[in-house]
Amino acid sequence: MTTNLLRWIPLLPLAAAVLNVFFGGRWGKRFAGILASAAVFGSFLIALRVFMLLSPDAVLRDTLYTWIESEPFKAQVSFQADALTAVMLLVITGIGFLIHLYSTGYMAHDEGEARFFAYLNLFVFFMSVLVLADNLLLFFVGWEGVGLCSFLLIGFWYEDPANTTAGNKAFIVNRIGDFAFLLGMLLLFWEMNRLGVPSLDFAALKDAAARIAPDTAVLITLLFFIGATGKSAQIPLYVWLPDAMAGPTPVSALIHAATMVTAGVYLTARLNFLFVLAPYTLSLIAIIGAATALFAGTIAVAQNDIKRVLAYSTVSQLGYMFLAAGVGAFSAAVFHLFTHAFFKACLFLGAGSVIHAMGGEQDMRKMGGLRRRLPATYWTYLIAGLALAGIPPTAGFFSKDRILLEAYASPHGSLALWLVGWITAGLTAFYMFRQLFLVFHGTSRAPESVQAHVHESPAAMTIPLIVLALGSIAAGWLALPSRDVWDPWLQAVLGRSNPAEHGEAVNETLLVALTVGIALVGIAAAYFLYGRERRVREDGPLWGTLAQKYYIDELYDFLFVRPFTAAANWLARAFDPGIIDGAVNGVAGLVRGISASGRRLQSGNVQHYLFAFLIGTILIFVYWLRR
């Protein structure tokens, strides 16, 4: 089924971005935000319309033009929308719109508002290209584009060198993943060409997937997964995401919680037909996902920066998603992606609201007692926090529960994976409520001057919070055990994965009870330790290690950055002047030596030349006459 509706989803934000780039400064700051929000809202409406048009097994197509034509390869700028895309589009444009709306309030006092909204719109453009792409090449355009926007937005306040450093870090770390992605793509194309299908269209890939050699499939999916770890902040490439909190908070909400970081998950889901061919990769994904979830969860416990807690929480939740993907439950992964987008965006925006109220303060140790001053923020934060902790009947409960169920019960799952996920669920509840209590309960630890100015945020900021909080509760009801509409919707795209149909019988109720139980334990512990006032001394080697994020950054610095810098320095100081320049200069010197003798001929005296000319003429005459 073709339609020309799809193209407007990316084009509207792009147009708004271009307009804001060129005229944003002239039309006034207010207008830039309104224009940007309106464009994204337009995209949202179109996405809704697309959603209405779709049935679970239908695909909408919209071809713009042929991008590359190099026989036999042909890539088109062509969009497709299936069930998975529709979900992603609604998340991107819907939550994106809320965050745009929120930003009009949050960024109202910033000088570069037009620039901000141009970037934000550009991001929405690239993200929708990414999810709408019907071939890997166009997908890669979106993939790189969102990376670029992420870089631009992390370093948005570029006057501060720390921000630009964070931006650079995100960019460079992502580059590593992108390189693997590129390699994977090339390898895939090579393999496809070998199979006689020189194409990177998803449809063609899906048809040919079964014929791909198993070993090659493992290699390809591994490379793609490395790419996904970069974009989706998994071990070992997660280090950029916490630093990315340097950007404005709406950016953290939109890019680094709800949308861009889920691109890796989307990639595995989109290419699920490839991944299922490679059980080794799937196992690795599951292990990496589980490890990341636990690892980031422990770090999040010890963070004091309100946004960093959320950042590590995001890494941890993304780990959950990969855990689900790794056990073959792509539907569950996408479901968690969906619910997580709501409550994590809500949490980030709530954090932004807090930071806004505190005059830019991000350290939770200097907050406290904000419950009464920021009621709307508090209640939405609480709901989203409950959702993150997985307390029924919030959305997080349904999605996380499902992942843990799959981790245990799916054919690829195991008890160990479930156990890690289970512990992490407890940690999640603990750090989330530690944060909640530190920020909103107890007595205020902020200085008097800050306290005086604490105020609830404007409606432009609170309305999105409320909408997202409602979403945090309701989004999970799509997969009520009795009336599951989620799996049937995505089945055609992601394949069927229902643990109930597999091997051993599982006591589902017991698992749910255990999960909710550990979450409640976590909340209780948090209340006990931080509920009214802090009752625990945050020190000791374990705490220090956690607070210092296991010294991973230092380790990377020691393992990669320093050797690389040293090598570069050596190249610059010794190799380049000695060998490269030496070779170049040597060649030049040789030529100079030869020409030093030759240049004597060039006296510069015209008459010498003329005389030579004369002699030559005479010789030609002699030859001609003698002939």
Place this chain on the structure above:
Amino acid sequence: MIVDLAIVAVKAFLVLFMVLNLAGILGWVERKGSALIQDRIGANRASIFGFAGMGLVNTLIADPIKMLTKEDFIPAHGDRLMHTLAPCLALFPALVTFAVIPFGDVLVVGGREINLQVANLNIGILYIFAMASLSVYGIVIGAWASNNKFSLLGGVRGAAQMVSYEIAMGLSVIGIVIVYGTLEPQAMVRAQGELFWGWLPAWGVVRQPLAFLLFFTAAVAETKRLPFDAPEGESEIVAGYHVEYSGGKFLMFFAGEFAEVVTAAGLVTTLFFGGWQVPYLLRDGFYFPWGSVVSLAPLTVTILQVAAFTVKVLFFCWLQIILRWTLPRFRYDQIMRLGWKMLLPAALVNLFLTAAWIVVRRPV
């Protein structure tokens, strides 16, 4: 054959005799004329055996004698050869130019047609310009050979001035060449015998008034006389290019200048004032527009024509002398500006209009 050569020789001798003597006379006329204008008596001391009344003759003879008997001085480190050559080069072009100027119609003597013109070239006008362009040499070489910075300055000025005005002069004449459709002076003069509307002599000045003004101005500039005498400008560079000349060589420069005056007058007459044409006078008598006819013998007609030519030439010589004593000298930059920015564009406009008129009148 020999008779032809003899006739040419006689004509050449006659022309040279006339021009050189006229140049000498002009020397006296200039003195007297300036005196007249300045309200004084002028040259009145030269007397032969106490007889000063014949001022003209006396001066005519006395001046050359005085000059020729003076010491011929060549400056130290001057170039002797060039110093001697220069006056000749100055006099030569002025004299040879006259060769193509017709001073009368064809005279028939004993069945032999004698063209009253030394040489009838079919490219006479070009010949005139070629010779005129050579007249620069005298100044430049003389100036350089004198080894004197004033004379060198004068020479440079003169070269620049003459080259500049030659262009304007040439362009202004092309208009009239287009009108007459010939480069032959004799044919041009004949063409000026026509009448407009039966009564107005179709002289060049009538057909090309602007060209006449331009040509006359440029011709005066070519003679290096006031108001265009920057090359000699005695108040600035002593006497310019001939400051180091004395005696016979100075006389040659002097005569050359007056010969140029005569030549210029002859050219203006030939090109713009009908040459030897007398209004209404045809080969065998006057045919007046009101119908009356006065028959004349051919010889009489020829004499009348030559006389008319002489009178016209004398008039223009006199006009140049009056000009000299009336106008102040232009500054060097003014001369250049006049030549390049006024005469040249005006000549171009005249040329363009004339050509357009011809094209409209006679479509090809």
Place this chain on the structure above:
Amino acid sequence: MQAPIEYYLVLSAVLFAIGVAGVVIRRDVIVILMSIELMLNAVNLTFIAFSRFMGSVEGQVIVFFVMTVAAAEAVVGLAIVISVFRFRQTLDPRDMQLLKW
């Protein structure tokens, strides 16, 4: 009686050679320019001689163009000489070797 064409051609050849000698030998740019004019004239003479002996006016037309080019060449050449002299105070071609290396 008209001289045969060979005479004119030989004269032209000698003139041309003299011009060449001047260009090669003389150490004054202006004289070199003049020698070039000499060579051009030698060629002109050839053209006119052939034009006359072949009864075609086209040789003369070409001479006309040669004169045009010669005039342009002299003008530009002298302008160059003037500007070079202004900077280097010399007319010796041996001193004009700025483009040497």
Place this chain on the structure above:
Amino acid sequence: MIVFFILAFLTLLFSLLVVTQRNVVHSAMALAATLFVMAVLFLTLDAPMLGVLQILVYAGAIMILILFVIMLLNPLSIEARPAAWWMLGSLGAAALCLQLAALVHRPAVSAEAAVPASFGGPESIAQSLFTDFALPFGLASVLLLVAIIGAVALAQRQR
């Protein structure tokens, strides 16, 4: 014939003077004389128009220009004559001269063509110039314009 020999002799004499005179002005005057004599040679070849143009353009304009530049620059030094270089150059030129003269012995146009009286006059040249050579004529005028502008640009004092 006699006229030709006289003219040829004068031409060669003056042209040799151009090359051998150490004084620039003498060279220039010798060249002017050469050009003048050559103009007469042109006349003997039924090219009156070009003969006059030769005087008008070469002797009257180009040479004056050269003299003018000589005066303007007023180079005082009389150039030296390195004997070896003169020998070399003269030998080369002589060799070239012999080669060129050798060409003359090849079959050339021997008989003089019959020409109308107006041959070489302004009309016959103009006829050819404005019909067959109209394009070169236009190009030549453009060339002159370019040369004028170029000369002005070159000789202008740098500000």
